[in-house]
Amino acid sequence: MGRKAAATDPETRAIDTIAAASVVSHSSDVDLTQRRRRQIVGAAVHLFARKGYDRTTMQEIAKRAKISAGLIYHYARTKEDVLLLALMHVINTYREQVPPALAGITDPLERFRA
Incomplete structure (x- = not known):
């Protein structure tokens, strides 16, 4: 399947960046890779935030993503690689959401709260 035209919403741009990462996928279907990585990354971010990277297993990520552990690989x-994808997702999400949230706010404390 061919690659879709670039979307303009932040989540899709973040996922496009994930797809362009140097993380190897055994799938040649770009759209399927993006969907599966979205599942994997969502589960990983949640678990890494709750349990930490070291205490999170691939089996737990797979269970939360509702896929088999083998499919993650x-x-x-x-x-x-999953950590890299998760970090890229978080950074891209912040890059997209923080500037608009701070727009027009000049008070340092209010900017911090925003």
Whole structure:
């Protein structure tokens, strides 16, 4: 399947960046890779935030993502690859959401709260 035209919403741009990462996928279907990585990354971010990276297993990520652990390895070779994808997602989300949230706010304390 071919790659879709670039979307303009922040979540899709963040996922596009994830798809363009240097993390190897065994799938040649770009759209399927993006969907599966979205599942994996969502589960990983949640678990890494709650339990930490070291205490989170690939089996737990798979269970939360509602896929098999083996399928994760089809879209990311290692747990470190999953961490990289999760970090890229979080950074891109902040990059998209923080500037608009701070627009027009000049008070430092209010900016911090926002």
